[in-house]
Amino acid sequence: MSDKVSRKTARSAETPALDVFLHDDALLKVRDLSVRYRRGGKTFVAVDGVSFDVAPGETLGLVGESGSGKTTIGRALLKLLPKADTTIGGEVVYDGMDVAALSASGLRAIRSKLQMIFQDPVSSFNPRRKVQDIVGEGLEIQGVGRAERLGRVNRALNDVGMSLQMVEGRRPHQFSGGQCQRIAIARALAVEPELMVCDEPVASLDVSVQAHVINLLQDIRKNRKLALIFISHDLAVVRNVSDKVAVLYMGKIVEIGTGDAIYERPAHPYTRMLLEAVPVPDASHKIVPGPIATQAVSRAMPPSGCRFRLRCPRAQSVCAELEPKLSPMPSGQFAACHFPHDELAPGILAAV
Amino acid sequence: MNLPTNTTPDLAPVQPPILDCRDLSCHFRSPLGPLRVLHNVSFRISRRTTLGIVGESGAGKSMLVKTIMGIAPDGMQISGRILAGGTDVSALNEARRRAFLGRKFGMVFQNPMTSLNPFVRVGRLVEEASRFHLGLGKAQAKALAIELLASVGIPDAAECYSHYPHQFSGGMKQRIMIATALACQPDLLIADEATTALDVTVQKEILDLLQVIQHERQMSMILVTHNLGIVAGRTDEILVLYGGHVVEYGPTETVFSNPRHRYTEALLSAMPRMDQPAHTKLRTIPGRPPDLANPAPGCPFAPRCPAAEVRCHASMPPMTVSADGRHRFACYVPVEAGAATAAADEGRARS
């Protein structure tokens, strides 16, 4: 225990303010997580020093575009990254245990507590296996007997609005996208997890089906006190499901805070750019197009200083020299920017 | 649809509309009988107008634009008429129809990763269309291609002319595809889910680009998407498809502020909004999309509609037209006129 305390104080010296956001009793603690790939002689940094906490029953939204590293973070937490040519740094502490230091049997014990739901529900199932076997797979690996297994599979399917009878003898391709996603959730629920990583779970679904699955996740989260890490590029969905939101850009967190703070008073220019780009179903005024010229940004070689500076309307010379660190903002969130915004997001009514 | 087609809803245009679809229907032969993909779809697009076609997967929107472009899959039986700039293309044989439509309409496809031939240099891709349809010579076509690439915002267009597609990011590839579609100076540009595969910031760039180009070249445009947010601020009119039927068709602002068809209203309410607090329960649409092989008689949305009556299940509702003739919907139990959705309320309050 003293070991952990001393490590905590050491890090506090670097980023004293961030401590307010990271607490000791969190279920999952991620400190300085980094993931590097070596491909063709070059090293790509997918995740570069990411830190956050997730409390029991809390939902953390990870928002970012392609190349932000959000999917990689999710996989790194569950130790699903390929072992070859990948270096993982930093610390992941689950329920007080350092995940990297666990033995094989310790890791297996933890597996059932951390589960994942993937973006494309159909491809997350082995097309040659029957659905009931798929849902019961985790239990089978744990050695649960057949009778009990079928019972738990049925209960998990009930929780998502289906039943064993509905899926009996059938294979994944006989179900629709929304049904498959619900089966995927049932598969994760069957092993009674405490934390679920949802990697773009509704991205490939129609709007009407999306609503079902989102509501379902909310219900399950509430009833089972599940912690969720919700990874998505869809800011409206993230707003709906998350308590806390972290905005990622090129492998780093550029802003992290409560959903309210981030959506009402986004501080980082990238967050603002994202929010402004989201298509809103409001036809009261026609959109005025912005400038159309574009700039090729290479992901392998991030710019010096702040990574966002090449696309940032507020960039100054200091942004190229000094990389900004996460600092507290007036609304309570943390943003890594030398010139953060302070005003309300356009379209938000000021709180009376 | 029994609306007389010679009463144009807008100011009587001097020129014929760029595209006029009349009672377009498609079905596909299958071992189980005909799969009806489109039923009596009618709409028209005038010069410099943008039409948004929205629907979920299986609604038939992709099939609709492919049919219009003449690239519907083999085995698709098409009935009805398509008039492009006054010319009845459905009367032409397939080869001539494709040649005609390829010249007049340009299309941008969904997945830029797979829609550009990876073995062909980008410049040649852009040139091909202009050389084939316009008969331009080599040097002319090259100059035009470089100009087009620059006009869609590709930096260093002259150099990028000789690059291969894989050297570009997704957003850039989509710009290249837009350049390809513009090569023949079409009258109508069709964007079929053109931004679905792109990041949200890139999506905005591409949609902005399309708007600017449309304005510069005075083209008409069709935006096909399942995302209502995309069509909201960028289209003049919107066509809502469900189960291959047109369920609502009218000016965008009217449809969003006062959707009349139950499906449109449900769809608008089911979308999560950024201005709603976290953990708001979303309004869902029960049931699932209609069965194409065994379409039920009556309104395709009836099995899922909270307001459905007996007659909704029994027969297909006819198109009701609003007082000004511009807003159409096919519903026996429409939402009341003047009733605004919660979102529209907030939208108005904000602006």
Next chain:
Amino acid sequence: MSRVQPTQTDLAPEEAVTLAETVNAAIPKTARFRMPSSHPMEWFAFVFLAVLIVASVFVEFIPGLVRASFPYGDFSQAPQWSLNGLFGTDALGRSILSRVLYGARTTLAIVSVATLISLVIGMVLGMLAGFYRGPVERIVDLYANSMASLPPILVILALISVIGNSVFTMILALGLLDIGTYARIAKGGVIAQNDRDYVLAARAMGASDGRLLVREILPNLVPALTAIVPPLMAGLIITEGSLSFLGYGIPAPAPSWGGMIASSTDLLSRFPLLIFGPIVAIVLTVYSLNTVGDYLARRMSHRGREL
């Protein structure tokens, strides 16, 4: 933990899958077993192979057919419309048809066993190479490439010099040849699956490497491997035939197609029809195997296709 209320969306359970099945069935696919009635040539291939296999297994029970070693008629007779004389007689007066059928038994047995050995060893090596990559993959690649570059005759000569000429030698030689091909196909299939979500999902459940390979990955290799077995078998038949023709095959007097052709070469100028029998046998067998392979490849590519 209280139960979650099911979200109120669903139709009754039976209806839920009806839609998927209806649309599923509407799109033509060949998942269920259907006779290859699409093409008469495919029919022929299947029927021929079936007849050949049955006939070669039960040669002794074919009524009226003389033994292969029994000289019953004139020497080098042309084919006639009789059971024993269908392919004529050879230089010793033996029924060529009978010899062809006995030869079929030998050839099919040898090729089947060799294929089984190749398939199993190749599959295991390929799976390990594709799953673990690194040095394992390099070794397997090296073996596959070397095997591909060696003419079969060198392989069998080397083996004969070490362990002598026999049926076992032939099986071993043929078995070694195709290991590389099966390994390469298996490896490709494994690599394609390594990053698939269902493999990750199984890992997230705590599946061990072995379980992943056998329960998740292997079933998806079956289509590609199954489709390629018949053509490779056909190749082995030709190889065996060629080796026998050159004299390095199974020692006489055991009948083998290649050997039969070899022993007829001297008399070809006078009795060209002596080789008619074995050649017909080889050609039809190879053709049928390749056709069956095509059919399997086609069927396998349809199954598991999603809506």
